[in-house]
Amino acid sequence: MDLTFAHRFVKVNGINMHFAEKTPSLVADYGAFDGALRPPPVILLLHGFPELWYTWRHQMAALSSLGYRTIAPDLRGYGDTEAPESADAYTSLHVVGDLIGLIDEVVGDREKVFVVGHDWGAIIAWHLCLLRPDRVKALVNMSVVFEPWSLKRKPISVFKSFYGDDYYICRFQEYGEIEAEFAKVGTERVLMELLTYRDPGPILLPKGKSYDDPVSLPSWLTEYDVKYYVSKFEKNGFTGPVNYYRNMDRTWEMMGPFSNAQVKVPVKFIIGDQDLTYHIPGTKKYIHDGRFKSHVPLLDEVVVIKGGGHFIHEERPDEISKHIHDYFLTF
């Protein structure tokens, strides 16, 4: 499998954004589609926490060989993309602004793209579809469902009531606190803990938690992969990525205009049945009893992957690439 990527930088929304790109070779371009020379359809892939563009390497290789132009940015605060100093520059409005700028610059300012999202990337993808449905052709989203905005449910206080102060999102709130703890534990150990997490229960990080238990690499994660993630997170630290969690309430406050707004973009949703998000109380019911579809009326398909965990696209790369291509082919 060809794992070479172009790495590019572009100035968008006031930040310098890094993205990886893999485009179809001319042969593939002719082969996968009707032979006419048209610009290949674009897929924008959005990573989550604590990952990078790199999480999409398998999909980019597979999909580009099928004729798609694949673009995977490091989101603001991550990897080789700029991480603004200001702690409140990490709302969904900022990140969606970056992506609109990216699409404008790299694809065209009237162009629509396919979008694939996972984890935080899925949240951003939902918001991209809410705010600018005119720029999204169709969406394959993974792991995190769309929940309509509710005035009564201010995010952090809901998490606190549900899971307590040790819930990881609550522990992430105090500026600088978790960064200091992570620094003590060490970047590699922190990433290993999070990337190999397979407990269907919520992530709890009580203060003084020990990180001494042995952690072994799952089959889908190599030493090389871990080294790549560690090198980037060691360089920039966790503040940028954790700032997203620190802006959940701020984003919520700004989303009043989108009260009772539906996601009006065609969607395929994929989730592993071992994913901790699938086990959030109420989520299974929400997905299957019709409420999910009532908020996402163009939800075409829900796929539950038996035995699949949180990082489903890294665990089952071929299966996920096939799901993506099968869906986007219908447009």
Place this chain on the structure above:
Amino acid sequence: MEHRKLRGNGVDIHVAIQGPSDGPVVLLIHGFPTLWYSWRHQIPGLAALGYRAVAPDLRGYGDSDAPSEISSYTCFHLVGDMIAVISALTEDKVFVVGHDWGALIAWYLCLFRPDKVKALVNLSVPFSFGPKDPTVKPIDVLRKFYGDDFYMCRFQEVGEIEAEISEVGVERVVRRILTYRTPRPLILPKDKSFWGPKDETIPLPSWLTEEDVAYYVSKFQEKGYTGGVNYYRNFDRNNELFAPWVGCKIQVPTKFAIGEQDLVYHFPGAREYIHGPKFKEEVPLLEEPVVIEGAAHFVNQEKPQEILQLIVDFISKF
């Protein structure tokens, strides 16, 4: 006409409502520094024609809530309030009429929720004030272009303009602003000379009665101006948060009108924008802009019949 309080976006919004409960909703959004009351001449007319006219006091004004944090006055809060008002009254799309800040809020409402707006009539403020370069700080640009005494710049320092208004007196401020007809950007020198000598009465034009002034004065004396001024204190923050909509067009049928003597019409570049290709490019469903002869900024109060007719002629098409 009835008066109600609607709650939806974390604040109580006072609305004046008139018209049949099943009539198509016309949401009338006032600007600075007025109130729902600035639509007093259009509300009964719309109701008589079978529309349900709804005129809120925006957050920070009149009988609506005024949160204390400046950060609670971004355009996202304001549009959120309007969505809450609409949702409390109907599931259908509504007509929207905006003036001044209300026009700006209406533009953003159409950008964020075109699914909620049937058609738009906007007065005074064109879409040239729409989302642009999110890396630019609008207040810096305004300072550079118009100087520190430009009213929007004078509004930035917390408490400063409020203290000045307190000293000059609300009555004088209301009279001076509503009767302002100078077709130039509004400059407020720090020596308070703009308000005129205290012993000189400001005569009212034919379209403004002493009762009208008394109503405004009582509400602004009660509430103060901080709420309304806080909108201006969020220019920079708003611009940063508008990044997702840079280049996004307004996809709602729109009618735009402006008074010939409106100071906004005489902003540098305004006439070129309004009558040139750019306005139509950014608002593809824009009808030919209308310039109201002899009218200044508060056109819905100055030419009430003309504005009512303009609104009705347009919305009756949908």
